[in-house]
Amino acid sequence: MMPVAGNGCILDSFFLPFQASQALCTLLPVGCYKKAVAQFFPQLLMALMLQLFYSSNLRLLTEDRPFYACDALRVLLNCSGLQQVNTALQRKNCWNQFSQVLFHHHGVYLVAKTLSEYNFPQFPETLHYLYKLSVEGPRRSEDSVITIIFLTELLNNFFKDPFPEEFLVLFRNWVNDSDPAVSKLSLQKIASMAPVINEIENVSSLLLSIVDAFLSKDKTVVIRAFMTLRSLLVRLDKVTYSSLCAKIASSYCPLMDHSNGGIRSMAIRHFGELLRDMSHYTWMLNDVVFRGLVPLILFLEDTEARVVKACKHTLGICASELKWSTSYLFNDEYYSFELVVLNICNNLLISHGNYITDLISDTLGYLRSSRTHLRRASVILIG
Known part of the structure; x- marks a missing residue:
């Protein structure tokens, strides 16, 4: 039978072995598992997305090992009525992206984007599962990165900015994540919401979370936080801006x-721009x-x-x-x-x-x- 964890979740999403990926290639197309595959599509999808990353790293050490996680993902798509998605990903050279560690994140983006382009019917339960993963917190930092990339792309395609409040809270919390990659991905997405900044609920809380990122020990996070905050402030309504300006200005001084x-010059320049605003x-x-x-x-x-x-x-x-x-x-x-x-x-x-x-x-x-x-x-x- 298909391995199911005690809590009802198929497989262990974060330690899916090569053998399990290989077994999935055989089991997923079997008719008696069709209902289970449909029920656990989001869990299987994300388990394989994560396994693709770890398999890519292991292949650096074991060049001859077959890439079963990639094969299993393609089988999952075909067995879930998403043959067109599989074909489109093949055309976009997606599977080769996963075989190279440097391009793996782009591969994750391509899968999420292509699923969205074809309006995959499993979207609601997939979004719900990603939200659950995000709230509970993945076990490893790389899991967070992959989850954010996938979630962001789904939200971009199915929602207009700004995102619903429950998702904005996630991005606000990720701004000050211990993993710099997570922080920068969150800041990048928040920056893209500049045109609708005045439509965001609790915008002050969002802006202050960016100010908190100035304290990061990673200079690339600090620089990204500077750029994100500036892109939002130039569009922020003056009433909200005036209520925060003293606190923001003070945060530039140290x-x-x-x-x-680079950080010195940005802090000094942005301080001046705030005074002008x-x-x-x-x-x-x-x-x-x-x-x-x-x-x-x-x-x-x-x-x-x-x-x-x-x-x-x-x-x-x-x-x-x-x-x-x-x-x-x-x-x-x-x-x-x-x-x-x-x-x-x-x-x-x-x-x-x-x-x-x-x-x-x-x-x-x-x-x-x-x-x-x-x-x-x-x-x-x-x-």
Whole structure:
């Protein structure tokens, strides 16, 4: 008989052995199993999708081993009335994608997309099973990646953005997953919803989950979070934006001193773009602006040109919003770090003198920096 787990689920979705894949090739077409195959189609489908990945990795070590998981998936499609899907996947060279580890994720995408294109009748129960898998949490990180790719493509084809709330919650939670690949896939999908950002329920919660991703130890996740948040903010309605702007602006400040130059420059530049977006709400952001002044000034002396350029860009916006006549000093033909410092300090003393003590206090912390240019810039600023 076809192996069934004690809880009624056919096979173990995550440890499907080669022998079981081989057996499925024989058992699936047998007439007496037709009802069971239909009943457990989603479980079989995802079990084989996962096994394809692990089989691909094992084939790197055992080149001659037959690729039974791929054969079993094709048999499953044919036995489930999805012969056209199998033919289309063959035409798209999908099965060869699975035989190469580097292209496996694209193979997963092709299967989900092709099933959707042919409006496979098993969609409702497959979606339900994927949702259940996502809520319960797969056993291994790669399982999560495959589940997200498959689920996202099904949702893309059967729902208009934004997704129903119960699915959006999943993507919001995945943003801060321990696996960077999961985080980036989620952020990528959320970014694509920018045109309908104002239709999303609990949009503030979604945006703040992206801000939390700034704390990731993986720099590629942080960069993706920056890009995603920016794509959403430019379309966000100003009422919601104004309620979050101070918190978001504050989240950029620590990253202005990040060890990665790309992250430093993005944090600085996006801080400036937020100030420009919220030009009618400057009074709400004064405290954050003055808290960000020290790194913005000191990193004018950064060794990376992109960071220096970002600082000039954002300080120019700050000066404009604060009605300071310093913008011309950032032009290359006039630029002098000492003159910029002198001009900013004079303007600060005249318009917001109560912040001078805080500026000096924040600058003192950089005197202990291991980076020579920051220590030098700190001395000039304090002087």
